[in-house]
Amino acid sequence: MKFLAKLSVVVLVVGGILFAAGHAMGGSVYSAWYGGALHPFREALNIGWGDSWHHGWADTAREIADETVQDTLDDVQDTVRDALDSVDDAMGGRTRQHHAEHDNIGPSTGSLQNGSTSFTDSHTQNLSFSLGRGDYAIVRGTDDSFSISGTGLDAIQNWVEGDTWCIAYDDAHGARNQERAVTITLPRDFQPESVTLNVGAGSASLCALGADEIEVNVGAGSLTADALDAEELELTVGAGSADVKLGGGWSDYRYDVTSGMGSVTANGITLTEGIAGEVAAGSGSRHLNLACGMGSINLTTQA
Secondary structure (H helix, E strand, O other), X not given: OHHHHHHHHHHHHHHHHHHHHHHHOOOOOOEEEEOOEEEEHHHHHHOOOOHHHHHHHHHHHHHHHHHHHHHHHHHHHXXXXXXXXXXXXXXXXXXXXXXXXXXXXXXXXXXXXXXXXXXXXXXXXXXXXXXXXXXXXXXXXXXXXXXXXXXXXXXXXXXXXXXXXXXXXXXXXOOOOOOOEEEEEEOOOOOOOEEEEEEOOOEEEEOOEEEEEEEEEEOOOEEEEEEEEEEEEEEEEOOOEEEEEEOOOHXXXXXXXXXXXOEEEEOOEEEEEOOOEEEEEEOOOEEEEEEEOOOEEEEEEOO
């Protein structure tokens, strides 16, 4: 019902803009029949009214059109700003100050240079990754080690804080234009309690992963994820795209979905698309909280 109300308002606003702007600019799309002939609406409007009233109405129409168009543009700009904020956050904007506090990487992580690094830590229970420019693959390993390997790693920091393994992209070292292909390897049997993944302007693939809570933010980049199992999954996409497989069947989920100008689909069925989409449905035990700005979210389930 909220979506239909919003759609009705959008249709009325667009119609008002076209009517007011068209008439103010001298259009004759709307016409009237009298005296045995079809006359432009402007001529019909002049019948019985003075020029001063007519010009006053035209000025008012221009003002209404200008204000309505400006309000619409403001709304679109707000949506774009929100998407850009998501991009900045996903590229590490929220973590850079935090990085400075961890210049001295703790003993449980190796010094990260071009090449590879790995460590074993049975206390690590959570993941917090902020990935910027480059191509990233998050995969399962064959042993109990956490590791990073690849190229362009001088712009990547990693550290363990409490029980959380943190990885963050930071281009402060002038590495923005470097080719970057990074593989992040998780232990074979690792089951985290919570996962936070931010993808900025890069692309990332995520292996099958189960956790109590999973939060994913995609800015202008792209994400593919295989079989995510979570009691609470929050997925936000700005101007990018996310193609995510979910564990279980669609009946296992309840969902809250909002979209700005983007689209959200599940198993080939469109949940929201276009301007100001909003839907809440489902009765499953798992919860999906989905938000899409100008990009796209495509969900599929295993069953």
